[in-house]
Amino acid sequence: MTDIVRRSGGSPGGGGGGSDLAEVVGMILDKGVVIDAHLAVSLVGIRLLTVDARVVVASVDTYLRFAEATNRLDLSASRDKGLPDLVSGGKAGLMEKAGDALGEIVGGGGGRDRDRVPRRRRREEED
Amino acid sequence: MATSSTMDTGSGTGQLLYGLVPADVEVTPQARGLSDPVGPVGMIRHGEVAALVSETPLDVRLGRPEDLLAYRELLDGVAVTGDVPVLPVRFGTVLGSTTAVSELLAVRHDEYKAALAELEGRVEYVVRARYVERALLAGVLAEEPEAADLRDQLRGLPEDAAVELRIRLGEIVAQAVEAHRAADTERLVEALGPYCLADAPLPAHHEQDAARVAFLVERGRRTAFTDAVRDLAETWRDWATMRTIGPTAAWDFVPVTVGR
Structure with missing residues (x-):
C-alpha cells in the first residue's frame, strides 16, 4: 500500500533525472471529465490514497536553493554560455539524446498488443 | 431518476469509470484495467456513446501507482493503439450501479458525442x-x-x-x-x-x-x-x-x- 508522494523540494541541481513515475502519474491526476453534481446521488465515495501532485510554488526554500546553486556556480567555466546558442554543433550526440527522449513513450506505444485494447468493431471493415 | 439509480447499490459494489468512447468500440477479453479486486473491463452503451467500466468493491482504496498506471495505460492504449477517441473520466470516479452509468450516458449523450468527435484521429x-x-x-x-x-x-x-x-x-x-x-x-x-x-x-x-x-x-x-x-x-x-x-x-x- 504505497502512497504516491512526491519528494518535496528537490534541489536545483537535481534536475534531469529520468521519468519519475510520480511525474507521469501526476500528469493525469487532475485530468478528465468530472461527473456532474446532479448525478452525485449515484457517485460513490471510493477512498483515494493521498496523492500529492506537486506544483512549484516559490518559497524561501526555493530561494535558498537557488542562492546556493548560484553561489557554487563556477563562472570562469561558463562565461560564454549564458544564452541559447542557436547555431550549435555536435549534432550527432544531441540527436541521440533527443532520440532517446522520444523513445520514452508512456503508455499506448507501438509495441502494444492490439488485442489488449478496446477497439472499433465496425470501422475496420469500412476502412 | 435519482432514486432508480440508487436502487441496486446495496451490494457493496459500484462501477468504476475509466473513460467515455464511441459506442462502436468493443472491449477484447484481454483488455486490462485495474487489478483485483477491481473487475475486468467492460462497456456500458447508450446511443452512440459508451463508458469503459469495471465493477469494483466500494471498500477498496485506489491510488497505488499500479492503479494509476493501469488506468492511464488502458486509456492511452484506446487512443493510440486502438485509434479511438476517448474522454478520460477523472480518476477514482465510481457510480453506484450500471443503471446509474446508463443514466449518465443518456443525460449527457450529445455533449459526450460532440466532445468525442472533436478528438477523432488526434x-x-x-x-x-x-x-x-x-x-x-x-x-x-x-x-x-x-x-x-x-x-x-x-x-x-x-x-x-x-x-x-x-x-x-x-x-x-x-x-x-x-x-x-x-x-x-x-x-x-x-x-x-x-x-x-x-x-x-x-x-x-x-x-x-x-x-x-x-x-x-x-x-x-x-x-x-x-x-x-x-x-x-x-x-x-x-x-x-x-x-x-x-x-x-x-x-x-x-x-x-x-x-x-
Whole structure:
C-alpha cells in the first residue's frame, strides 16, 4: 500500500533525472471529465490514497536553493554560455539524446498488443 | 431518476469509470484495467456513446501507482493503439450501479458525442524542457546586476551567515527564472504551432522547468511533429534539455466541464 508522494523540494541541481513515475502519474491526476453534481446521488465515495501532485510554488526554500546553486556556480567555466546558442554543433550526440527522449513513450506505444485494447468493431471493415 | 439509480447499490459494489468512447468500440477479453479486486473491463452503451467500466468493491482504496498506471495505460492504449477517441473520466470516479452509468450516458449523450468527435484521429504529446543549470544561472547573473553583486558579497561567507542576502539573491534568481519560463514556453508553443492543432501550457513540475506544454496532434502528422521537436531540441541543447511524452490520450484537451 504505497502512497504516491512526491519528494518535496528537490534541489536545483537535481534536475534531469529520468521519468519519475510520480511525474507521469501526476500528469493525469487532475485530468478528465468530472461527473456532474446532479448525478452525485449515484457517485460513490471510493477512498483515494493521498496523492500529492506537486506544483512549484516559490518559497524561501526555493530561494535558498537557488542562492546556493548560484553561489557554487563556477563562472570562469561558463562565461560564454549564458544564452541559447542557436547555431550549435555536435549534432550527432544531441540527436541521440533527443532520440532517446522520444523513445520514452508512456503508455499506448507501438509495441502494444492490439488485442489488449478496446477497439472499433465496425470501422475496420469500412476502412 | 435519482432514486432508480440508487436502487441496486446495496451490494457493496459500484462501477468504476475509466473513460467515455464511441459506442462502436468493443472491449477484447484481454483488455486490462485495474487489478483485483477491481473487475475486468467492460462497456456500458447508450446511443452512440459508451463508458469503459469495471465493477469494483466500494471498500477498496485506489491510488497505488499500479492503479494509476493501469488506468492511464488502458486509456492511452484506446487512443493510440486502438485509434479511438476517448474522454478520460477523472480518476477514482465510481457510480453506484450500471443503471446509474446508463443514466449518465443518456443525460449527457450529445455533449459526450460532440466532445468525442472533436478528438477523432488526434493524440497528445507533452513536451517538457528543463534548463541546463549552469547556463540558466550564468544567464541570470549576466542579466541581473543586483544578483551578481549579492553573489560577490556572499563569496567566502559561511553557509549560515547573511541569510537575508541569500534569500534576496534566491528571490531575484527565482523571479528571473519565472520570466525565462514564460518566454521559453511561448517560444516552444510558437515553434511547434505549425505541427499541432492546439496547445495547452501546463504548470511547472520542477523549479528548473523551462516549459511544459501539451500538444494536440493529428495522427497523420505525428512524425512531422516529433521531427520538429527533435530539431528544436537541438537548437535548445545548451540552454535546456527537451523530453517528449507521447503519443497518449488527449488528457489535456478534455473539456473537464463537459456536462456540468
